[in-house]
Amino acid sequence: xxxxxxxxxxxxxxxxxxxxxxxxxxxxxxxxxxxxxxxxxxxxxxxxxxxxxxxxxxxxxxxxxxxxxxxxxxxxxxxxxxxxxxxxxxxxxxxxxxxxxxxxxxxxxxxxxxxxxxxxxxxxxxxxxxxxxxxxxxxxxxxxxxxxxxxxxxxxxxxxxxxxxxxxxxxxxxxxxxxxxxxxxxxxxxxxxxxxxxxxxxxxxxxxxxxxxxxxxxxxxxx
Amino acid sequence: xxxxxxxxxxxxxxxxxxxxxxxxxxxxxxxxxxxxxxxxxxxxxxxxxxxxxxxxxxxxxxxxxxxxxxxxxxxxxxxxxxxxxxxxxxxxxxxxxxxxxxxxxxxxxxxxxxxxxxxxxxxxxxxxxxxxxxxxxxxxxxxxxxxxxxxxxxxxxxxxxxxxxxxxxxxxxxxxxxxxxxxxxxxxxxxxxxxxxxxxxxxxxxxxxxxxxxxxxxxxxxxxxxxxxxxxxxxxxxxxxxxxxxxxxxxxxxxxxxxxxxxxxxxxxxxxxxxxxxxxxxxxxxxxxxxxxxxxxxxxxxxxxxxxxxxxxxxxxxxxxxxxxxxxxxxxxxxxxxxxxxxxxxxxxxxxxxxxxxxxxxxxxxxxxxxxxxxxxxxxxxxxxxxxxxxxxxxxxxxxxxxxxxxxxxxxxxxxxxxxxxxxxxxxxxxxxxxxxxxxxxxxxxxxxxxxxxxxxxxxxxxxxxxxxxxxxxxxxxxxxxxxxxxxxxxxxxxxxxxxxxxxxxxxxxxxxxxxxxxxxxxxxxxxxxxxxxxxxxxxxxxxxxxxxxxxxxxxxxxxxxxxxxxxxxxxxxxxxxxxxxxxxxxxxxxxxxxxxxxxxxxxxxxxxxxxxxxxxxxxxxxxxxxxxxxxxxxxxxxxxxxxxxxxxxxxxxxxxxxxxxxxxxxxxxxxxxxxxxxxxxxxxxxxxxxxxxxxxxxxxxxxxxxxxxxxxxxxxxxxxxxxxxxxxxxxxxx
Numbered sequence: 001x002x003x004x005x006x007x008x009x010x011x012x013x014x015x016x017x018x019x020x021x022x023x024x025x026x027x028x029x030x031x032x033x034x035x036x037x038x039x040x041x042x043x044x045x046x047x048x049x050x051x052x053x054x055x056x057x058x059x060x061x062x063x064x065x066x067x068x069x070x071x072x073x074x075x076x077x078x079x080x081x082x083x084x085x086x087x088x089x090x091x092x093x094x095x096x097x098x099x100x101x102x103x104x105x106x107x108x109x110x111x112x113x114x115x116x117x118x119x120x121x122x123x124x125x126x127x128x129x130x131x132x133x134x135x136x137x138x139x140x141x142x143x144x145x146x147x148x149x150x151x152x153x154x155x156x157x158x159x160x161x162x163x164x165x166x167x168x169x170x171x172x173x174x175x176x177x178x179x180x181x182x183x184x185x186x187x188x189x190x191x192x193x194x195x196x197x198x199x200x201x202x203x204x205x206x207x208x209x210x211x212x213x214x215x216x217x218x219x220x221x222x223x
Numbered sequence: 224x225x226x227x228x229x230x231x232x233x234x235x236x237x238x239x240x241x242x243x244x245x246x247x248x249x250x251x252x253x254x255x256x257x258x259x260x261x262x263x264x265x266x267x268x269x270x271x272x273x274x275x276x277x278x279x280x281x282x283x284x285x286x287x288x289x290x291x292x293x294x295x296x297x298x299x300x301x302x303x304x305x306x307x308x309x310x311x312x313x314x315x316x317x318x319x320x321x322x323x324x325x326x327x328x329x330x331x332x333x334x335x336x337x338x339x340x341x342x343x344x345x346x347x348x349x350x351x352x353x354x355x356x357x358x359x360x361x362x363x364x365x366x367x368x369x370x371x372x373x374x375x376x377x378x379x380x381x382x383x384x385x386x387x388x389x390x391x392x393x394x395x396x397x398x399x400x401x402x403x404x405x406x407x408x409x410x411x412x413x414x415x416x417x418x419x420x421x422x423x424x425x426x427x428x429x430x431x432x433x434x435x436x437x438x439x440x441x442x443x444x445x446x447x448x449x450x451x452x453x454x455x456x457x458x459x460x461x462x463x464x465x466x467x468x469x470x471x472x473x474x475x476x477x478x479x480x481x482x483x484x485x486x487x488x489x490x491x492x493x494x495x496x497x498x499x500x501x502x503x504x505x506x507x508x509x510x511x512x513x514x515x516x517x518x519x520x521x522x523x524x525x526x527x528x529x530x531x532x533x534x535x536x537x538x539x540x541x542x543x544x545x546x547x548x549x550x551x552x553x554x555x556x557x558x559x560x561x562x563x564x565x566x567x568x569x570x571x572x573x574x575x576x577x578x579x580x581x582x583x584x585x586x587x588x589x590x591x592x593x594x595x596x597x598x599x600x601x602x603x604x605x606x607x608x609x610x611x612x613x614x615x616x617x618x619x620x621x622x623x624x625x626x627x628x629x630x631x632x633x634x635x636x637x638x639x640x641x642x643x644x645x646x647x648x649x650x651x652x653x654x655x656x657x658x659x660x661x662x663x664x665x666x667x668x669x670x671x672x673x674x675x676x677x678x679x680x681x682x683x684x685x686x687x688x689x690x691x692x693x694x695x696x697x698x699x700x701x702x703x704x705x706x707x708x709x710x711x712x713x714x715x716x717x718x719x720x721x722x723x724x725x726x727x728x729x730x731x732x733x734x735x736x737x738x739x740x741x742x743x744x745x746x747x748x749x750x751x752x753x754x755x756x757x758x759x760x761x762x763x764x765x766x767x768x769x770x771x772x773x774x775x776x777x778x779x780x781x782x783x784x785x786x787x788x789x790x791x792x793x794x795x796x797x798x799x800x801x802x803x804x805x806x807x808x809x810x811x812x813x814x815x816x817x818x819x820x821x822x823x824x825x826x827x828x829x830x831x832x833x834x835x836x837x838x839x840x841x842x843x844x845x846x847x848x849x850x851x852x853x854x855x856x857x858x859x860x861x862x863x864x865x866x867x868x869x870x871x872x873x874x875x876x877x878x879x880x881x882x883x884x885x886x887x888x889x890x891x892x893x894x895x896x897x898x899x900x901x902x903x904x905x906x907x908x909x910x911x912x913x914x915x916x917x918x919x920x921x922x923x924x925x926x927x928x929x930x931x932x933x934x935x936x937x938x939x940x941x942x943x944x945x946x947x948x949x950x951x952x953x954x955x956x957x958x
């Protein structure tokens with residue numbers, strides 16, 4: 001109940017007594033500290049639209065990219081060719097299958113929902129003119145693709161199917177429920193698997209694909 | 224001056240109206256409370272409006288109490304662990320003799336909302352409404368208007384005010400293919416087993432063939448129905464009379480039939496389901512059981528429950544073998560018997576009600592768990608020993624106390640083994656349901672015709688139920704009590720103040736002006752004057768909330784006192800309405816209630832020997848620059864009080880303690896200083912003696928009186944006197 005009668009009254013000519021003085025304010029302070037209820041709050045003061053706009057949440061993000069040790073030198077076929085500065089993976093270090101990035105997003109999730117988003121830029125070595133793959137002795141293949149997955153605590157929650165285009169900005173998002181727990185969001189990527197034919201698909205000096213500039217964002221809305 | 228003898232009087236006791244009052248008690252003790260730190264009498268009480276902001280609002284209304292006339296009852300109901308509370312009160316319409324209303328007070332925005340309107344006006348000998356929590360409901364009764372059961376959200380009338388009417392089963396057209404008005408033509412033909420192809424893994428029970436009636440040609444089939452209503456709390460209404468029979472003759476094809484029911488009665492507000500009961504096939508004798516067609520009473524069984532209060536029709540396809548348990552008997556639930564019940568009590572899961580003004584000698588009780596359902600024989604006739612009507616029902620410990628005008632009875636037992644009604648005491652009773660209050664650690668205190676009594680103990684395990692009069696020494700006050708108006712008396716206990724308040728009309732008045740307070744800390748009484756309490760309740764924090772018999776009584780005028788008030792530490796004596804029209808304002812009375820402490824007559828041993836009091840020491844908690852009147856009386860001569868003067872309640876020889884003061888007010892008397900935050904030092908109020916010179920010569924008995932409006936805490940007193948052994952001269956009295 002929000003109302004209180006006077007617990008003490010400071011009157012003229014009474015001595016400055018701590019108990020009486022404090023009781024005047026304590027009543028209001030205790031009201032604010034634990035007795036705010038429908039008697040104190042104006043009716044209809046908090047509506048669902050307000051809640052939606054200002055729902056409690058946290059957000060986290062992290063930069064992510066392919067692991068350095070998997071990357072060799074440029075896709076371009078010469079030092080002056082286009083994209084010669086763009087590095088890429090090679091079959092010497094990558095044979096196929098899902099590879100997980102080392103740069104994860106870690107945070108403490110609060111029970112509610114998680115909006116997870118990942119985006120990056122990506123190159124496939126399927127350009128006309130062969131590129132470095134040709135220069136390295138290989139053949140540019142139209143069959144090179146990249147695919148991505150977002151994992152939350154080890155579970156796949158979103159996936160981008162194979163992207164065949166030479167340049168693209170893959171982006172995916174998912175909204176999942178979460179508990180109050182340690183949350184780890186990671187990204188896995190996958191490219192066309194290694195071919196037995198190492199003449200056309202050399203193991204070295206032949207970058208296949210590349211992605212970087214990745215950002216993992218998580219927005220955690222509390223229940 | 225050396226006095227010779229000193230007598231100390233502490234700790235102080237309470238009010239004592241014996242002649243002459245002696246020792247530590249007081250002849251008058253008005254408007255005090257017990258200060259727990261010192262166990263002294265503290266004058267810091269007052270009363271202020273429940274909606275405290277009404278005195279600061281810049282409009283001419285009484286805020287949430289603007290339309291409120293005199294208040295007759297108030298109740299504070301806490302639910303949901305104090306998170307949702309309801310303050311319900313009953314007042315007259317703001318014009319007299321029109322109607323009364325029940326209001327609930329809503330805090331935000333502060334307003335009173337009409338809960339029930341157009342209620343009957345009280346006669347002078349009638350009391351206000353009573354409120355009794357029962358589980359998650361509040362039962363609201365006054366014996367004049369409909370009894371209400373309220374769950375905090377919705378309200379309805381308590382009990383079933385009527386029996387349901389029977390449903391109407393349509394006739395069944397037995398011959399397939401014909402259609403006749405007013406008959407159902409629904410029949411089902413049992414399928415031979417071979418016509419259905421099922422998987423071997425499925426089990427289908429073909430022994431139950433749905434539909435009513437016999438499959439034997441030319442057999443007569445006949446059924447009757449009854450209906451009950453069900454409230455959300457499970458209470459079931461009286462069962463309806465039986466319906467007309469529906470009858471048909473079975474055909475050669477061996478059909479079974481469905482029966483269409485309509486006119487299933489919808490229940491009153493609050494009914495959430497209807498239950499339908501049906502006989503088994505009564506055959507050719509519509510009043511007989513299947514086996515014996517001549518003499519058996521028809522028996523009803525549970526058919527189905529319609530889970531709403533809307534459907535008026537039902538399609539009955541249930542064969543006899545699928546009927547449920549027996550229907551309730553006619554006496555398992557009756558029309559609400561206590562239509563003029565004035566009060567209620569909850570005891571052993573049953574709701575107990577009195578019979579009302581017309582049936583003052585009856586107590587009804589409900590089925591356990593179902594406050595709306597009453598069995599035909601569940602009541603007590605209480606007319607033994609001419610103890611008068613039932614005036615209150617209170618559950619206490621393992622008994623239900625039935626207070627009567629001149630007696631107390633007890634109900635013990637439980638709903639399974641049965642309740643037992645036992646007369647207990649004759650001669651003492653209570654006249655008002657509101658003047659009986661349970662006091663923790665003590666028992667049940669109640670106001671009878673001649674004082675306050677305490678009922679304590681129990682009947683289990685060899686314990687005793689004892690009755691004790693608490694106010695033998697307050698006979699003068701209770702002699703002034705207006706016993707014809709005792710139905711208006713009210714009482715409440717506060718765990719916070721540790722006080723039990725009793726208010727009752729005195730001196731022939733019809734309204735309450737004074738009260739008597741029992742202080743648990745000291746086990747004694749004091750009086751309250753100037754608190755216009757007509758009804759009182761206690762909130763979940765132990766604060767007293769009371770209504771007043773004033774309030775608005777005209778369209779154009781607002782009263783000085785209107786609505787609900789707190790008893791608080793507010794040093795104000797209520798409110799007044801200043802001005803009129805648009806410029807009128809509700810104002811708080813600046814002056815506090817006046818306190819009075821008149822000590823006992825001190826005779827220092829023997830009245831016959833004269834003594835000369837020299838000094839009076841008052842043992843006070845030093846509170847600052849507070850001044851009050853100190854007078855003394857010589858030889859009980861109340862016509863000529865002697866003023867002893869006196870100073871402030873500051874320590875005599877020490878530096879004056881800092882006080883709160885308005886610097887704009889220049890007070891000529893010192894000590895005087897004001898306390899600034901961050902500058903002044905906290906002061907400790909301590910108990911010290913103030914000495915007053917007494918110059919009244921030799922006396923046989925001496926008493927003194929303190930009165931005023933200041934803040935004081937009196938912890939004790941001492942009197943220095945000289946005794947020279949001189950005997951008083953006159954023994955025979957004057958010629």
